[in-house]
Amino acid sequence: MAQSWPGVVVPPALLVPMATERPAQHTITVTARTMEPDESERLVERCQAGDRTAFRELFVRHRTDVARLVQRMTGPGADVDDLVQEVFFQVHRSVKDFRGQARFSTWLYRVTVNVVLMQRRSAKSRPVLVETPESLTPVSSGLSPDEDAARHARVRAFGRLLEQISEKKRTVFVLHELQGLSAAEISEIVDAPVLTVRTRLFYARRELAELLKSEPSLAALAKELSGTEEAQ
C-alpha cells in the first residue's frame, strides 16, 4: 500500500533508490512537503504578487495535509470541508505577511491549528451531536472483516480519548504522533518552548495510556499485548 508521511521530509538521496530498487509494495509517495522549500516558496512568492493560479496550486499541493490535520484535531461532527476552506482562505489573506521566517508548511500548520482551535472554542457553547468521526474511520486495508471492524472500533475509541485530554496536549500529540512533526516545528506552530512541547507530549501520552482502560476495545488490546509480552 502506498503511504505518505506528512511532516516527514525524506532526503532525496534516500528517495531515489527506494523508489527504483525496492519492491512496489514499499513505494513511498512523495508528498508536497518534500518539495519544499523551492516549489512552495516560489508559489508563495507568486501568491504574494497576486497570482491566483499560484494560490490554487498551493491549495492543491497542501490540501491533503491540511485536511488530515483538521480531521485529527477536530472531534466528531466537525465540518472538515468548511475548516479546510477557512484555512486556505486565511492563508490567502495572510500570505502577504509570510516572510519565510519558518518553512511554509510550518506556517500553514500554524494557521490550521489556529483555525481549528478557534472553531472548537466557538463550538463549545453549542450542543454537540455525538456521532462517528467518519473522517477517522479506517477503510478496508486488506485485513479480515473481523480485524477490520476491530481496528475501526479502536480508532473510533481513540478519537474519543483524544477529546478527553486538554487542548494543548491534544494539539502537541496530534502534531507529533500523527502528523510526524518534530518538537522544534511544533514549538513554532504552538508558540511555546521546545521543552514545553516535550512536556505536553509526555503528559499527553501518559494520560492517554491511562485513559485506554476506559475504552473496552482499547483495554482489550492492552490486555492482549500485555499477555503476549508475558508469554514471550
Place this chain on the structure above:
Amino acid sequence: MTEQSGDDRALEQVTGEMRDAPSGDLDWDRLERQLMARVDADARETRRSGGGRLAVILAAAAAVLLVLGVGLLRGDRAPQAGVQPVATTASRVFGPGQTQIDGNQLAGGDRVVAEAQAVVVSHPTRASYTLEPSSQATVEAVGDVIRLRLTQGAISAEVVPSPKPETFVIEVDEARVAVHGTAFRVVRTERGVNVSVSEGVVAVGGVGQKPSFFLRARDSGAFAKNGLTGEVQRGAEAAVEPPAVDPKPAGSAAAKAPAPATPSESGVAKALEQISASVSRCFTQSGAPGEVRVQMRTQLDVAFGADGKPHAMTFEPPLSPSVLACVQSDTAKLRFPESARGGSAQRSILVASE
C-alpha cells in the same frame, strides 16, 4: 511485564492505526470552487473598500448620524424592542434571517443586524462576537484591527490573544472600547455605554484619544458617550465597599493645601481623609466635562515612613499620571502621627466630579 507496558504498547499501536487511517473523502472540486469564489469576492471587496474608502467613511458617518438622530427622536432608548435598519445605499446588510456570519465576508461599511435572534460573527483565529437580539452594528474596519460601531443594543465578544496592541475595537458614539485577548460585553445605553469584562483587559476612552479606563476580569463600568468619563465597579468587592468619602467633590476645603496631621488616635484617619480629599480635588481638576458627573473608585495603599511621611502610596486601579502627580504634590507635607509611623493603611476612595 507490567500492565502499564501493555497500555503503552496499545497506545503505540492504536496511534499507528489512527495515523494510517486514510483521510475521509472530501469533495475537493466543490471545495476548490467555493474557496476560489470566496477569494475572488474578497479581492473585489478589498479593491472596493480600498478605492472607495472615502465613500465608505462618509457612508458610515452618515449612518451613525442617522442612528443618533433616530435615537434622539426616540429618547435614545436601548436596546430597542424592534430593529429599525438604517437606510443607507453604500452598505450591505447582514444578519436578518441569519444566526451565523463569516466575518471574512464583511467589509467596511457593512451593517450587521440582529432582530429576534442573536447573530454570531466569526473571524477565525482572531475573534468572534455575538450581536445580541435587537442590536445593530456597523463594520468600520476588518483589516489588522476589527473595528465595529455599535449603533444599538449589545455585543459580546471573545478575542484571541494577540501580541499586537489591540485587535478588536467597539465604538459607541464617541466612546471607544479596545481590547486584545479577552472576553467582554458592550451595551449601548441611554446615557452612553456599559462594559463588562469576563476575561483579559479592556481599555475604554474617547475615540482618537488615549484610554481613560482599564477594566480587568470581573470589572464592569458605565461610561459616558464620549468614553472619557464613567464609573468602574471592580470585581465583586467594589459592590459591597461603602464609599469612604462623600461622593461630592471636596470643593474649597479640599482645594486648600493639607495641614500637618494632628498626632492623635484619629490622626491616621484624618491623614487618609486628606489624601482622599486630595484625590477628589485633583480628579475634579483633571478636566472631566462639566455636564457629566463622573465617579471613580480606587483602593489606596499607603505606607508611612519613620518620619511620618507617606511613601509607597499606590492606587488600584492606578490614577492617571497627572492626577497622581497632583496628589503627591498635595500630600508632600502630610505627616502621619508618631503612633502610626513605620506602618501602613488602606482605604477605598470614591471620588466624583461635579
